[in-house]
Amino acid sequence: MQVVILENPDAVAEYGSQIFINRLKSSPKSVLGLATGSTPVALYKKLIEACEAKEISFSDVTTFNLDEYLGLSGEHPQSYRYFMNEQLFNHVDVNTANTYVPPGSAENPVVACKEYEDLIKQNGGIDIQLLGIGRNGHIGFNEPSSGLMSRTRVKTLTKETIEDNARFFGPDEFQPHLSITMGIGTILDSRKVVLLATGENKADAVRDAIEGPLAASCPASALQLHQNAVFVVDEAAASKLSQCDFYKHIEQENQKLIQQLATL
Ligand code: PGA
Numbered sequence: 001m002q003v004v005i006l007e008n009p010d011a012v013a014e015y016g017s018q019i020f021i022n023r024l025k026s027s028p029k030s031v032l033g034l035a036t037g038s039t040p041v042a043l044y045k046k047l048i049e050a051c052e053a054k055e056i057s058f059s060d061v062t063t064f065n066l067d068e069y070l071g072l073s074g075e076h077p078q079s080y081r082y083f084m085n086e087q088l089f090n091h092v093d094v095n096t097a098n099t100y101v102p103p104g105s106a107e108n109p110v111v112a113c114k115e116y117e118d119l120i121k122q123n124g125g126i127d128i129q130l131l132g133i134g135r136n137g138h139i140g141f142n143e144p145s146s147g148l149m150s151r152t153r154v155k156t157l158t159k160e161t162i163e164d165n166a167r168f169f170g171p172d173e174f175q176p177h178l179s180i181t182m183g184i185g186t187i188l189d190s191r192k193v194v195l196l197a198t199g200e201n202k203a204d205a206v207r208d209a210i211e212g213p214l215a216a217s218c219p220a221s222a223l224q225l226h227q228n229a230v231f232v233v234d235e236a237a238a239s240k241l242s243q244c245d246f247y248k249h250i251e252q253e254n255q256k257l258i259q260q261l262a263t264l
Pocket of ligand 1: 039132133134
């Protein structure tokens, strides 16, 4: 695992966006795994800017989102499809037919989950998966106790997640308690994983994911099994890591190596 500790949320968004920008420059046909939540918004802004500046194009890109509320159609303002349209898709040159979000209004969610898995495979798998992390260590809607090899399925949300997301719903608005989410096994199949975390309220989850045992109680700890996972975190989210200096040292050495290789 690569752990990159940066000064503030803007630096996290900048570092994360460069990973995607570099990928799209070298492989315009990439399959991207995308995430919702507050954390990725700044990264999406930077991708939009890069697209407007014609640095990158999404015209040949295919995207798969991690999760969706079960019971909300894509037109619902709190649906993750709606969020993605607003925060990214409507502002870049992506073909919306190539943007996939699990269908929250599927008649048969069990069949829809299997179809989502099949669709990812048919598209050759995910090249880079973007992740946030919940305060409870969830990735996607894989809540604590999720199977570490799970596939796309219906998941019940924890009380904590429902409370965290209540801010987006009106007081009398229906807030779903169920979701369709890629499984942890689905996420681990991605060729690269980029997890962003900012703020002190993520510090416990970040510590457990990086330094805790591999455990279903912290779903993000499953990334310890991944060959190409990078955690990009700000100082506040890193504040409970015991090996901060070591991670910073590794990152400096990595940067030196990259510079040396560039001169060859
Ligand atoms: P947040 O959500 O970015 O809104 O904190 C992250 C998550 O729950 O995965």
